[in-house]
Amino acid sequence: MNENIEEQKKGKYVLIRDGDEDKDNELGGLYYNPLPCFGFGIGWLSFLVGFVFPFAWYFATFLYLTNYYRRDPRERSGLAASAIAALIFTVALVITVLVLVFSGR
Numbered sequence: 001m002n003e004n005i006e007e008q009k010k011g012k013y014v015l016i017r018d019g020d021e022d023k024d025n026e027l028g029g030l031y032y033n034p035l036p037c038f039g040f041g042i043g044w045l046s047f048l049v050g051f052v053f054p055f056a057w058y059f060a061t062f063l064y065l066t067n068y069y070r071r072d073p074r075e076r077s078g079l080a081a082s083a084i085a086a087l088i089f090t091v092a093l094v095i096t097v098l099v100l101v102f103s104g105r
Helices: 002-009 042-049 055-065 073-102
Strands: none
Touching: 042 055, 042 073, 055 073
């Protein structure tokens, strides 16, 4: 441990390892494991699926608002994109419903 501190003070990079020290990964590192959902992550997969099933955007928005991305920060951008898509979809839906209701049909 002292070697890492000394190397860090000298300006050298220190490899961050996760709790599984007994695994012999070539690359090591905290985020070496692939993301779930075919490597896209839950956020980006929900974003893509949301164009067919918009409920997926709301599911990802719920995960974003409950800080799911703290488990893996790589999920944050996809969850945020899904939250923005859910907001745009909701606004468009409300405007469409208001136009249809007040247009006299």
